[in-house]
Amino acid sequence: MTDHxxxxxxxxxxxxxxxxxMQTSGMTRLEAVSxxxxxxxxxWMGRTHVAPATSSGDHHHGEAETAIYIVSGRPVFVFADGDEEVRLETEPGDYIFVPPYAPHREENPGAEEAVVVIARSSQEGVVVNLPSLWAPVERP
Incomplete structure (x- = not known):
């Protein structure tokens, strides 16, 4: 019996x-609470850094819900809604909610490093790296 x-x-x-x-290309994930x-x-709670002019690989966080707080920079969170690409442009002080199994990536188009604080409903840093979700479109 635990004495809480x-x-x-x-x-x-x-x-x-x-x-x-767990790491994803294009970003550095640091673990604090797990x-x-x-x-x-x-x-699970930690911090992620995305360098300027960098995109992360596509990934999801399994069954974990993820909450993200933007500390610095202006990261863009990209996901697909059917056949359409959706881009959520953020700034310091904003929050993002990522539902379980939702494929996405982080992009940092700016000149400043993007730093975010992450909390997940799991005691592990669940990360499932994926092949590219948005293959380049061939143009005639």
Missing amino acids: WHAPLRHIKGAELTGDT GKTVGSDKL
Whole structure:
């Protein structure tokens, strides 16, 4: 039986985040709170960096819901709605919700690094990297 009234709080310093988690091309994902780092049962939290003029690979986060808070930069979140590409252009202070299994990618068209804080409804950093969802269109 767990004594929830006397469980210790955990302090993870920004300099202690680890890159020892699932990665996607074009971005750096850093893990702070997870089952592995603090013993969480239902939550994963971390930070992602996307360099200027860079796009991540296409991916999804399995059954986990994902909440994203934009710290700096102006990342663009791209997903498909049927045959149509949808682009959500963000700025610092904005939030994005990514439903379970929703394929997407992050793009950073700006000159400043994009930094976001991520929270997931899983104790693991679930990432499923995908082949390109938007193959180039051949033009005559």
